[in-house]
Amino acid sequence: MTRTPPDAPLRVAVLGCGVVGSQVVRLLRDQAGDLAARVGRPIELAGVAVRRLDAPRDVDLPADLLTTDALGLVSRDDVDLVVEVIGGIEPARTLILTALEHGASVVSANKALLAEDGPTLFEAAEKAGRDLYYEAAVAGAIPILRPLRESLAGDRVTRVIGIVNGTTNFVLDKMDSSGAGFAEALEEAQDLGYAEADPTADVEGFDAAAKAAILASLAFHSRVTASDVHREGITEVTAADIASAREMGCVVKLLAICELRPGSGDGDGDDEDAAVAVRVHPAMIPRTHPLASVREAYNAVFVESEAAGQLMFYGPGAGGPPTASAVLGDLVGVARNRVTGTRGAGESAYADRAVLPMGEARTRYHVAIDVDDRAGVLATVATAFSEHGVSIQTVRQEGRDDDAQLVVVSHGATDAQLAATVEHLRGLDVVREVTSVMRVEGVEE
The missing domain is CATH 3.40.50.720 (NAD(P)-binding Rossmann-like Domain)
Structure with a gap:
């Protein structure tokens, strides 16, 4: 050669x-x-x-x-x-x-x-x-692709979750540490050179979605493109969302989440109709989770596999x-x-897994709801969740009278079930406004 x-x-x-x-x-x-x-x-x-x-x-x-x-x-x-x-x-x-x-x-x-x-x-x-x-x-600089392609070639990777965009991590970290709003934190990121003059690719999640597609392709031996990845950016994250996460003992991060979902076989992830779910969106994660400690413009990728268990790769994610x-x-x-005269490993797409639509991905929601402060409201809201097959993990009321708000955290369900629940809530007479909807990750169901 x-x-x-x-x-x-x-x-x-x-x-x-x-x-x-x-x-x-x-x-x-x-x-x-x-x-x-x-x-x-x-x-x-x-x-x-x-x-x-x-x-x-x-x-x-x-x-x-x-x-x-x-x-x-x-x-x-x-x-x-x-x-x-x-x-x-x-x-x-x-x-x-x-x-x-x-x-x-x-x-x-x-x-x-x-x-x-x-x-x-x-x-x-x-x-x-x-x-x-x-x-x-x-x-x-983080060595993550070679470990997925080579070091874990004899293992079955079941999940990859990571912070893979330094700009958004800096913005969200600044909002958490200083109480700044999105626009203020982004301006600081641009002043420090962590964000481009046009930050769209970063803050709208396009950059992270491309990386998620590459990670999922390697981890699950299937072809995944950026168009297969559900994508949401951080432009709608508010200071109130950050504060609510803090009250729960959580922090908000833009996460790339790649999962191997078992099919109808034995449930071990190896059945023929197992599928891949890939998504990028902001989410609350507990401050005890390893990814919660990733600060400023750093990146980290958390890998779960059947034999090796949990592995984390951390370091600077950008820069010359x-x-x-x-x-x-x-x-x-x-x-x-x-x-x-040799070649390294090429593409490995033998598994050819289907990529699930976002509606079939399992997640959980944190929902803040402005409600009328009167008897029966909680029961009405709980019924809306129940009618869509979604179990409530926690619920708390904040404020009284015109400032009454319910904050609900669900148990795991499909994203379609949870989205339908939110739409149902928006149509209730006792609900003035659904002010915030954010997914919650890294919490045991």
Whole structure:
């Protein structure tokens, strides 16, 4: 499989020289000796594709290494490895496919592309006999994809739940610690560089949904795309929601939740009609849960499997150096494979599990309801829950007269049952307004 002489350097093309790409180039230079020792051959920079040759950069590069012709760079016969850190769908997809067709192995940090069209890329890598690695696509420097793909390959993963977006975690943590509202906390995140000028991808959950799709695909050996993931952002989370969570001994986090739901077999998760449920939404979790202690812009992923039990992976989930660290780890892996003439593990989608609609996912709700302060209201509200097959775990009343409010936490039920209950409540004469609805996770049923 090796096209170059056994002692020749492996040549790397880097697509993109922004926050991550510049750090990849820096590490390739600074650690050249160590990388050569770890791989078994020197790694040499063949070129860096950029949009503008005159743009300011965090790393100095000779002019002859820079090019605006990314397609020409990945088509070169002397390129052995391609690092793609430009993001987005196109031209990244075309560039990766072209690189594979021309015999290069690829390292990508592109979660959006992998979540939308991963199978096309994996099939191209298989056909070319080359590697496609993408550890940096989820949770920055945290090694989570390789453990799911390799370390837990002999186990059955049943659940993956994580905080995989640093921007939203910073905003929610600031709302919890300072009492700030959403807009104020987001502005601080932008001032500190934790949020983009246009934070839509983060605060509306698109970024986390793409990562959830990748995690679920690996964990459950099934193809899951971003469109399969139920997605809700944090823009509707209020200071009152945060305060209510605090009163319950909880904290609000934006969670990516991937679950293997048993089918009609023996219930051990291995029956043929078991299915996958994947969702991203804000939720209350107990402050005793390991994920509750994840502060500021950090990420963490909590994995549950049958044999290993509970595992947690924690660390910086974004930023140039952390993400570049994950990229370089993949680069060493694919470079070693080139030296030895082997390939790493490709796509594993043999299970081909169905993805459940959100309505069939099991969850629980925290519901705040402004009600009339008179006899019989509690019974009426309880009946609404009962009619939809939802059991109430706790209920408390806050305030009196015009400020009367009921706060109800349900036991587990399908999301469809719970959503129907909320709609029923909104139609009751004794209910002035359903002021808040939030899911609750990490509590034993």
